[in-house]
Amino acid sequence: MTRDEETFLNLIKAHQGLIHKVCIMYENDRERRNDLFQEIVLQLWKSFPGFRGDSKITTWMYRIALNTAISGYRKQSRDIPTEDLHEAHHNIGDHHDGAGNEEDLQRLQWAIRQLSEIERAMIMMALDEIPYEEIAETMGITQNNVRVRMNRIREKLRKLLGA
Amino acid sequence: MEIEDLRNLWKRQATGFEPHDEAQLAAMIRRSSSGIVSRLKRSVWFELAFTIVAGIALLVYALTLPSGGLKWISIAIIITFFGYCVYYIKKLALLHKFDRGDSDINANLTRLIASLKSYLRFYRRSYTVLYPVYFILGLLFGALERNFDAFYARITQPSVAITLLGTALLLFVAGTWFTRWYLRKLYGNHLERLENLLRDLNQD
Numbered sequence: 001m002t003r004d005e006e007t008f009l010n011l012i013k014a015h016q017g018l019i020h021k022v023c024i025m026y027e028n029d030r031e032r033r034n035d036l037f038q039e040i041v042l043q044l045w046k047s048f049p050g051f052r053g054d055s056k057i058t059t060w061m062y063r064i065a066l067n068t069a070i071s072g073y074r075k076q077s078r079d080i081p082t083e084d085l086h087e088a089h090h091n092i093g094d095h096h097d098g099a100g101n102e103e104d105l106q107r108l109q110w111a112i113r114q115l116s117e118i119e120r121a122m123i124m125m126a127l128d129e130i131p132y133e134e135i136a137e138t139m140g141i142t143q144n145n146v147r148v149r150m151n152r153i154r155e156k157l158r159k160l161l162g163a
Numbered sequence: 164m165e166i167e168d169l170r171n172l173w174k175r176q177a178t179g180f181e182p183h184d185e186a187q188l189a190a191m192i193r194r195s196s197s198g199i200v201s202r203l204k205r206s207v208w209f210e211l212a213f214t215i216v217a218g219i220a221l222l223v224y225a226l227t228l229p230s231g232g233l234k235w236i237s238i239a240i241i242i243t244f245f246g247y248c249v250y251y252i253k254k255l256a257l258l259h260k261f262d263r264g265d266s267d268i269n270a271n272l273t274r275l276i277a278s279l280k281s282y283l284r285f286y287r288r289s290y291t292v293l294y295p296v297y298f299i300l301g302l303l304f305g306a307l308e309r310n311f312d313a314f315y316a317r318i319t320q321p322s323v324a325i326t327l328l329g330t331a332l333l334l335f336v337a338g339t340w341f342t343r344w345y346l347r348k349l350y351g352n353h354l355e356r357l358e359n360l361l362r363d364l365n366q367d
Contacts, residue, residue: 001189009188016188020180021173037183038191045192047265060265067271071357072198108172118363121268126166127173140269141364148367154166 008048011057012041018061018128025112025120026069039072040065059134066121066138111160119153126150200261207258211251218244232307239300246296250289257282272361279354283346290342294335 001009012019019040023033044064051060112120118139125135132150136143183191195201218241225237260278306314317323 005189005192008192009185012188013182013185016182017180035197038194039196039198041188041191042194042196046262050265063267064265066268067265068198070268070360071272071275105172105175108169116363117360118268127170129170138267139364140267140271145367157169 004048008045012044015058015061018058019065021124021128022062022065022069024109025124026117036069036072040068043068055134055137058128059130059138062121062125062128062130063138070117070121107161111157114160115153115156119149119156122146122149123153123157126153200258204255204258207251207254211248211255214244214247214251218248235307236304239303243296243300253285254282257285269361269364272357272364276354276357276361279350279357283350283354286346287339287342291339294338295331298331298334 019037022040023036027033027036044061047060047064051057112123115123122135122139125138126132130138132143132146136146139146141149195205221237221241221244225234225241228234228237257278260281261275266274302318308314309317318327
């Protein structure tokens with residue numbers, strides 16, 4: 001194993017949660033999530049020589065992962081089935097036990113999946129505490145545009161989660 | 164519900180998956196990409212290699228032939244193969260433009276849309292050129308099969324010439340229509356999806 005490979009693999013090992021989150025948000029099926037995970041790792045590896053540390057490693061990873069997930073060609077429709085969580089009889093934060101937290105997480109994931117692919121990318125980064133400046137840089141839009149879009153996304157999520 | 168509540172929830176999902184170990188990750192970077200562009204590239208490389216090998220084999224065979232109809236047919240096929248090689252190389256160059264996904268999402272989508280459009284345009288134009296080439300080759304083979312003078316005398320008869328031109332026109336229109344339909348079926352939805360994504364990204 002070369003030194004570059006070792007450095008790269010350590011980076012991926014440390015940040016693979018980010019890739020998993022992208023896969024969960026963009027693919028519904030387990031097998032296709034695995035395929036997407038592998039494809040993202042491969043694309044990151046191909047782009048790794050060009051990474052000069054100008055941006056944070058997570059920003060760089062998000063950029064490659066989201067580009068792969070969003071613009072990758074898929075033969076079948078990637079519309080995620082909208083399982084009817086609207087009917088669930090609780091809102092986020094209604095309970096404080098472990099099972100409730102798990103349910104809350106699933107509701108949050110469901111709500112994010114209802115957003116457009118672009119909105120999903122933005123909220124994911126915002127939830128991972130990526131600053132607006134870096135979100136704007138990753139998306140290729142202005143910070144002002146990010147602010148406006150984030151307000152709309154928050155409003156949509158509020159409605160979807162009934163909070 | 165504030166963004167902070169959502170963040171706390173969001174952070175917890177990082178523990179909800181089975182992490183890959185170093186050996187699994189190392190295996191991933193050694194695999195070939197399963198993306199459509201990589202698969203297309205592999206298929207074009209295969210077709211290019213096959214065309215070159217078949218072309219060389221045919222050339223060697225043609226050199227052993229005495230001058231005559233079969234030799235000219237072989238040469239015409241070799242010339243067509245050469246045209247195909249140029250076509251495959253141009254196709255690879257266009258597919259190469261699909262790579263480099265390390266720019267921002269807006270720039271990446273813009274580049275992908277432009278690349279896909281130019282790829283489809285090239286595909287369409289190539290087939291538009293190819294149908295008349297096949298037609299002319301068909302005529303050439305017909306002329307070589309029969310006696311050239313007899314063939315010429317036959318195709319210059321008004322009824323034969325009109326039937327021939329009508330068939331050529333029909334084949335050209337049907338072929339062009341089929342190519343457009345096939346490309347739209349293969350890539351149309353993807354192109355539309357990319358354009359919608361870009362529109363969504365740039366909306367105020």
